[in-house]
Amino acid sequence: MIFNKRLVxxxxxxxxxxxxxxxxxxxxxMFIRSPLHGWLRNADLYYRSVTAHGTVMGYVFPTLVAMxxxxxxxxxSLGRSLIGPRWAWAGFILIVIGSVVASVPIAMGLDxxxxxxxxxxxxxxxxxxxxxxxxxxxxxxxxxxxxxxxAWKKANPGKPVPLPMFATVAGAFLWGWTAVxxxxxxxxxxxxxxxxxxxxxxxGLARVLFxxxxxxxxxxxxxxxxxxxxTIVPRAIGGRLYSDTMGRVAFVLFLVxxxxxxxxxxxxxxxxxxxxxxxxxxxxxxxxxxxxLTVFTICASVEIASRLRGGKGAFGxxxxxxxxxxxxxxxxxxxxxxxxxxxxxxxxxxxxxxxTIHNTQWVTAHFHLIFAGAIVIMYFAIAYDLWPQxxxxxxxxxxxxxxxxWLWFIGMIVLTFPWxxxxxLGVPRRMAYYDYxxxxxxxxxxxxxxxxxxxxxxxxxxxxxxxxxxxxxxxxTADVAPYTFSRAIxxxxxxxxxxxxxxxxxxxxxxxxxxxxxxxxxxxIKLHEAxxxxxxxxxxx
Amino acid sequence: xxxxxxxSPSHSDVAARAERRWAIVMLGIIALLVAMVxxxxxxxxxxxxxxxxxxxxxxxxxSGEFTEANLGSAVEPDGSVTVxxxxxxxxxxPQCIVVPAGTPVTFRVTSADVIxxxxxxxxxxxxxxxxxxxxxxxxxxxxxxxxxxPCHEFCGTGHQAMWANVKVVEPSAFTQLADHxxxxxxxx
Numbered sequence: 001m002i003f004n005k006r007l008v009x010x011x012x013x014x015x016x017x018x019x020x021x022x023x024x025x026x027x028x029x030m031f032i033r034s035p036l037h038g039w040l041r042n043a044d045l046y047y048r049s050v051t052a053h054g055t056v057m058g059y060v061f062p063t064l065v066a067m068x069x070x071x072x073x074x075x076x077s078l079g080r081s082l083i084g085p086r087w088a089w090a091g092f093i094l095i096v097i098g099s100v101v102a103s104v105p106i107a108m109g110l111d112x113x114x115x116x117x118x119x120x121x122x123x124x125x126x127x128x129x130x131x132x133x134x135x136x137x138x139x140x141x142x143x144x145x146x147x148x149x150x151a152w153k154k155a156n157p158g159k160p161v162p163l164p165m166f167a168t169v170a171g172a173f174l175w176g177w178t179a180v181x182x183x184x185x186x187x188x189x190x191x192x193x194x195x196x197x198x199x200x201x202x203x204g205l206a207r208v209l210f211x212x213x214x215x216x217x218x219x220x221x222x223x224x225x226x227x228x229x230x231t232i233v234p235r236a237i238g239g240r241l242y243s244d245t246m247g248r249v250a251f252v253l254f255l256v257x258x259x260x261x262x263x264x265x266x267x268x269x270x271x272x273x274x275x276x277x278x279x280x281x282x283x284x285x286x287x288x289x290x291x292x293l294t295v296f297t298i299c300a301s302v303e304i305a306s307r308l309r310g311g312k313g314a315f316g317x318x319x320x321x322x323x324x325x326x327x328x329x330x331x332x333x334x335x336x337x338x339x340x341x342x343x344x345x346x347x348x349x350x351x352x353x354x355x356t357i358h359n360t361q362w363v364t365a366h367f368h369l370i371f372a373g374a375i376v377i378m379y380f381a382i383a384y385d386l387w388p389q390x391x392x393x394x395x396x397x398x399x400x401x402x403x404x405x406w407l408w409f410i411g412m413i414v415l416t417f418p419w420x421x422x423x424x425l426g427v428p429r430r431m432a433y434y435d436y437x438x439x440x441x442x443x444x445x446x447x448x449x450x451x452x453x454x455x456x457x458x459x460x461x462x463x464x465x466x467x468x469x470x471x472x473x474x475x476x477t478a479d480v481a482p483y484t485f486s487r488a489i490x491x492x493x494x495x496x497x498x499x500x501x502x503x504x505x506x507x508x509x510x511x512x513x514x515x516x517x518x519x520x521x522x523x524x525i526k527l528h529e530a531x532x533x534x535x536x537x538x539x540x541x
Numbered sequence: 542x543x544x545x546x547x548x549s550p551s552h553s554d555v556a557a558r559a560e561r562r563w564a565i566v567m568l569g570i571i572a573l574l575v576a577m578v579x580x581x582x583x584x585x586x587x588x589x590x591x592x593x594x595x596x597x598x599x600x601x602x603x604s605g606e607f608t609e610a611n612l613g614s615a616v617e618p619d620g621s622v623t624v625x626x627x628x629x630x631x632x633x634x635p636q637c638i639v640v641p642a643g644t645p646v647t648f649r650v651t652s653a654d655v656i657x658x659x660x661x662x663x664x665x666x667x668x669x670x671x672x673x674x675x676x677x678x679x680x681x682x683x684x685x686x687x688x689x690x691p692c693h694e695f696c697g698t699g700h701q702a703m704w705a706n707v708k709v710v711e712p713s714a715f716t717q718l719a720d721h722x723x724x725x726x727x728x729x
Contacts, residue, residue, distance in 0.1 A: 044698045112698065114695050116695075118656050118695065270669065270674040270677070272591065273591050277591060285575055286571070288570075292567045296563045300556075350577060351578045351582060355666075358667045358693075359669075425662075426660060426662035426689075428660065428691045430694075434701065438689060439689070527593075527673075529673070530674065532597075532598050532599075532672040535697075537697060
């Protein structure tokens with residue numbers, strides 16, 4: 001059972017409230033830059049909105065979901081109360097303070113630098129300090145996850161760590177290490193300038209440090225979704241997990257391979273040599289391995305569920321799946337979006353193809369499809385699955401839940417498919433307004449209008465999601481069955497030490513990051529002539 | 542609960558075969574993609590800007606290759622063309638770039654203030670522009686035509702208004718223009 005229900009609920013609710021506000025900003029942005037609206041007089045309003053939308057959706061929302069889910073997984077899978085609940089609350093409070101400290105100056109127009117920071121543009125220090133507080137708050141969670149797993153191992157020598165906990169700790173360590181890149185950029189480069197201690201900054205170095213965080217952060221967002229694939233869905237649809245070992249292998253591969261690949265975001269940059277660009281391109285190909293393993297294992301697990309229900313034939317078993325079950329539906333829709341998004345990702349990582357789409361609307365469409373699509377739909381599924389445990393009330397709105405999931409999927413496809421196409425036409429990203437009277441403007445206008453419609457569908461879906469959760473809180477109390485995670489076909493009695501702890505993999509993760517990043521970073525630190533004057537935004541200082 | 546698959550030997554064979562096939566497909570996809578990158582990179586010499594060459598943005602206008610009189614298209618002794626561009630909040634200099642079709646063109650671009658980017662719509666030309674660094678990339682335009690060239694990286698409140706044009710002309714027309722000027726642009 002979940003012992004610290006209020007802790008978990010606080011994380012999830014803050015996450016979903018922030019998400020609800022940021023999705024409105026997102027749809028406003030889609031509308032305001034579309035041909036349905038005239039050119040925005042004060043373009044800065046648009047960039048404030050992009051900064052807020054990105055900061056909430058990229059940093060605050062997924063971090064809180066991962067944290068709340070992590071605390072729940074720790075208690076449910078280890079069967080004991082969390083060690084260090086006061087620390088957990090302290091982390092939560094840091095995130096609340098950080099979010100406020102960051103969002104107020106954004107709203108005032110002092111920090112329209114977008115969530116990617118991009119020095120030498122420098123905004124008010126308050127925004128950066130807020131982001132640092134959010135990250136520090138999440139690092140408390142990272143430490144707590146490690147402590148809880150190792151305390152349990154000590155008390156249960158020789159027993160395999162439950163897969164959900166193993167995966168959660170892998171995700172926590174991944175985040176702890178990948179956040180170091182952006183943290184170094186903020187602490188050693190941006191904040192000294194924002195606080196007035198220095199007036200020059202190496203913009204090329206800042207981009208390299210940020211890339212260390214920028215790619216692996218996606219895998220941190222992804223972890224809760226993958227944990228749900230392996231440990232929730234097979235149980236929820238009445239099947240078995242095909243392989244416990246495969247799950248562990250996938251999670252440790254993410255840990256090792258998601259970090260040393262970030263320079264694929266910098267293919268078009270002048271400050272990194274082609275050797276390291278190629279190296280990172282190859283490693284990016286490697287990080288598709290754990291996803292492809294997951295697709296195999298989860299499809300096999302789902303097939304087992306179907307055959308246990310009497311599904312027959314090479315493809316006939318698909319029909320026998322419990323399609324009315326929200327977990328089944330969420331998984332299927334997530335996989336479809338993951339398939340399209342992943343294919344787009346393979347294009348992005350291919351050096352030359354990337355030059356067609358770099359910094360176009362294609363890129364925004366890509367990460368919305370992967371993150372807001374494939375991953376966030378599993379956040380919904382996780383919430384639906386855990387809520388009865390948290391409220392002690394049964395989830396009764398199954399129809400509404402299915403509608404919500406379908407609308408999210410449809411909205412995301414309608415939003416992102418035309419958006420990808422706009423990128424292929426060469427429409428750049430992040431523009432407050434756009435001249436649709438130019439050559440090709442008519443085609444571009446249609447794609448953007450379609451995306452506005454997709455965004456509106458997503459807003460409706462998000463509202464339904466909140467409604468379902470609120471209605472559950474008000475529902476009748478019920479006897480909620482004890483929570484379980486999926487059981488593997490062959491439940492592990494003992495697991496090889498390498499797959500029962502993360503020491504080896506954390507070592508490899510750090511070693512590979514150093515191999516792939518040390519030289520470019522060192523080279524840029526030594527380039528003193530690349531220190532350029534800061535350009536302050538947001539009025540007089 | 543009924544025992545699922547893989548209990549009898551024949552079933553575990555089926556599972557092992559499926560796993561093996563999946564592994565082969567997986568490795569095949571990855572090998573193909575990497576091979577494609579290597580092939581196009583070497584064979585077409587399609588490489589991103591990667592020279593790690595620095596320049597001081599504070600003195601661009603005073604001396605060196607990015608002074609205003611030196612911007613635009615220059616004909617090199619070997620007949621190729623070098624285009625020098627500076628990006629600043631919120632315009633490119635020159636605003637209209639003229640290049641010949643069917644001729645090797647080298648772009649050298651830098652920024653006078655913040656991070657910018659450029660892409661030439663309808664082509665594969667796409668590069669970041671960063672203060673302190675020079676982006677160098679080569680191309681050959683296959684036919685005459687007009688292209689738009691937006692800044693594609695957020696560079697401040699006026700970012701959406703930062704556009705330039707690229708005019709690709711017949712080589713003969715370009716030669717005529719080049720007879721009259723040391724550096725060419727189609728700025729009005």
